[in-house]
Amino acid sequence: MKNLRPIVAIVLSTALFACVKSIPTQPVADDKQVMCTQDVTQCPDGSWVGRTGNTCAFVCPAQK
Numbered sequence: 001m002k003n004l005r006p007i008v009a010i011v012l013s014t015a016l017f018a019c020v021k022s023i024p025t026q027p028v029a030d031d032k033q034v035m036c037t038q039d040v041t042q043c044p045d046g047s048w049v050g051r052t053g054n055t056c057a058f059v060c061p062a063q064k
Helices: 004-022
Strands: 040-042 048-052
Touching: none
Parallel strands: none
Antiparallel strands: 040 048
C-alpha cells in the first residue's frame, strides 16, 4: 500500500496539471462580446433603456 501512494500522487498531480492547462487564460480573439451592467435610465420621452453596444452606452429612441 505504501508503494501505491507515490503513484497515486503522480497520477493526481498530472491530472490536475492537465486540467489547469486546459483553462483558457485569454478570451478567444473571435469572441467580441461585451458585457454591460444591467442598469437603466429614463429617456426624455419617458421610455426606459438599458446599456447597449460595444461602449455600453444608453441610447434613447430619439438618439437613434
